[in-house]
Amino acid sequence: MYHNPKIPEGINSTKENPLKEFSILLLGTIALVVIVSLILGFSGSWLAGKIPFSAEVKIASMYDITQYTDSNEHPRLAQYLQSLVDKISKAQNLPEEMKITAHYMDSDTVNAFATIGGNLFIYRGLLEKVPNENTLVTLLGHEIGHVKYRHPIKSLGRGVAVAIAMTTITGSTDSQIMGDAGLLTTLQFSREMEKQADEEAMYTLQSLYGHINGGAELFRIFQNMRQEMETDEPSELFSTHPLDQHRIDNISIMAKKNNWKETGNLSPLPDFFQEEINSYLNQ
């Protein structure tokens, strides 16, 4: 009257290799993360571009960017950089309220970057390698070009949007969304942005000196540096900067297109320039 007959297996469980579900889910998750970060990245950067420059300056002041600068210890050099920056700002027809500030960094790093609020940071390591004023103007023109097209705030907007999305998806709370460490390191510009800034730099060079000689030198510095470090140049696919050689070639193409002169007299750097950047050796 009472029996427990055998019930066939597999009714309450799915008879499918769990690895199949695993791979589908993993691919789905990766696709979701990529799509969400692309969409949010685009909209974040688009929205950030709508922020007026005055508001950007306010955001920048929250981070107390000036604490990183060594301009005060090198007033002559800082003044010289600032005068160049002001000249370039005029040449690039920057809007009235877009005030660019140059900051000198007494460090070996071979780098320079633009960040929000129109702040430029130029490292001693890079200045040591700059042979003449024309090349320095190219460098500053490039960074000011970034500011002109609002690249730093757009990049920050994209970063914040993606960080918020990732925190929501993964549920982790340890990521710093707007920490100031992130502000100085994670501002990455897309290749289009770099190209836009390069073009702006060349335009500046042409309008200030009447020729673009010395411009390509800047990219040769980077090229040599990378070769010295013996790290292979990353393939263009993974790098946001266009390949150095590619940028040098691009300059020639631009020059031909716009009938710019590729030769001309190079302006020397002021006498105190070497003295100032070597001053750390005496300390």
Next chain:
Amino acid sequence: MIMEQLLITIVLVALGYFFGRRAENKHIKSIIEREAVMNQLPAMAGRFPPQNGKYHQQLVSGSVVIANDYFKTFVAGLRNLFGGKITAYETLLDRARREAVLRMKQEAQSLGAELIFNVKYETSNISGQYNKRMPVIEVHAYGTALMEYSTK
């Protein structure tokens, strides 16, 4: 840092998959074997014992605490993003319930029972302090064992 974490996760997921799957297959095989024997002692969900005999009654129970392997936890975590059926947990819960009933029947058998009535299940998550995200599940099955007077 991120790469290291990723690597550790991949290794844990792989280990979880291989060891977890092996342990699961072994467990299912053993459950099927023991069920074939234990089915001679029928367990019912009904509340009313047969009226034709006089029985001794005693509460019997069986329980098992079972842990999820890392692979399953990982898959379930991914599944949480999309929603839907978490197939990875199906076998886990199925195994736990059947194991608990088997243990209950074993206790009843040692008492010389003929039937078990009013079987109830309890399932609870008892994940601890140090591993909140790793489910630890307890299944407790209990019922009333009926023993005929003559056998006593």
Next chain:
Amino acid sequence: MFISNLEIMTGKKVIKHLGLVQGSSVRAKHAGKDIMAGIKNMFGGELKAYTELLHESREEATSRMIEQAESIGANAVLNVRYSTSSITAGAAEIYVYGTAVILDNLGD
């Protein structure tokens, strides 16, 4: 003492219903066990230490319920139910309750 989760006792009559009796037991797993369980968690499988712990806890709860029933003169508890709740991380409460009754002719 007769414990059953049925509502009746076959062949016997309930003379008197004495209401609810209950027993409970809260136990925490110690950290060592928890960490061991964490390791086991990687690979899946039964956590025997926990199974034992909860089994002991349930026995204690049941014996407390029996003590309550005896104290009010009952000789059986019917319609017994268990419930388990995880009140904080790392501690589980086992609760058992039923109706205490007095049955006739328990002697035979």
